[in-house]
Amino acid sequence: MRWAIVFLLFPMSAVADPTLECIDAGSQVEIGSCVSDMETRVNAAIDSSxxxxxxxxxxxxDVTGRAVATPALEASQNAWTAYRDAQCEAVGASFGGGSGTGIAITACRVDLGRARVDELLRYAN
Incomplete structure (x- = not known):
């Protein structure tokens, strides 16, 4: 019973692997397309947040009269983008060139992108 309560308290994006969200898509090609569509939506959410x-x-x-927060956020976003790209390439490399490599890279980008949206929205409040 406790696990059911804990599960309900966490958002699905925090516990679900993007590829598992697309498992009903069928073939590997369809799963790849589903995850790619997900990445498009996540990228739009990143841009908005x-x-x-x-x-x-x-x-x-403007309020403080100091130009500190904007350059810090810009640097943070650039560093995060570089991290995401390197991390997801490392995930892809762990597939040894197998047919699931592209799906793994895209799923990684979705997963990290969702977390980045959460971070950016906390900063915006």
Whole structure:
């Protein structure tokens, strides 16, 4: 019973692997397409949440009269993008060139992207 309560308290994105969300898609090609569509939506969410966070950073800089928050957020976003790309390439490399490599890389990008949206939205508040 406790596990059911814990499971209900966590958002699905925190516990679900993107490939498992697409498992009903059928073939590997269809799963790849499903995960790719998911990445497109996550990238749009990243762009939107980054824009909100950037607005909050600019407002803070205006209020304080210091140009600190905006450059820090920009540097953070650039570093996160580099990390995401390197991390997901490492995940893909662990597949040894197998047919699931592309799906694994895309699923990694979705997973890390979802976490980044959460971080950016916390910054925007």
């Amino acid at each position: 980054y824009s909100l966070a950037l607005g909050a950073a600019r407002e803070l800089d």
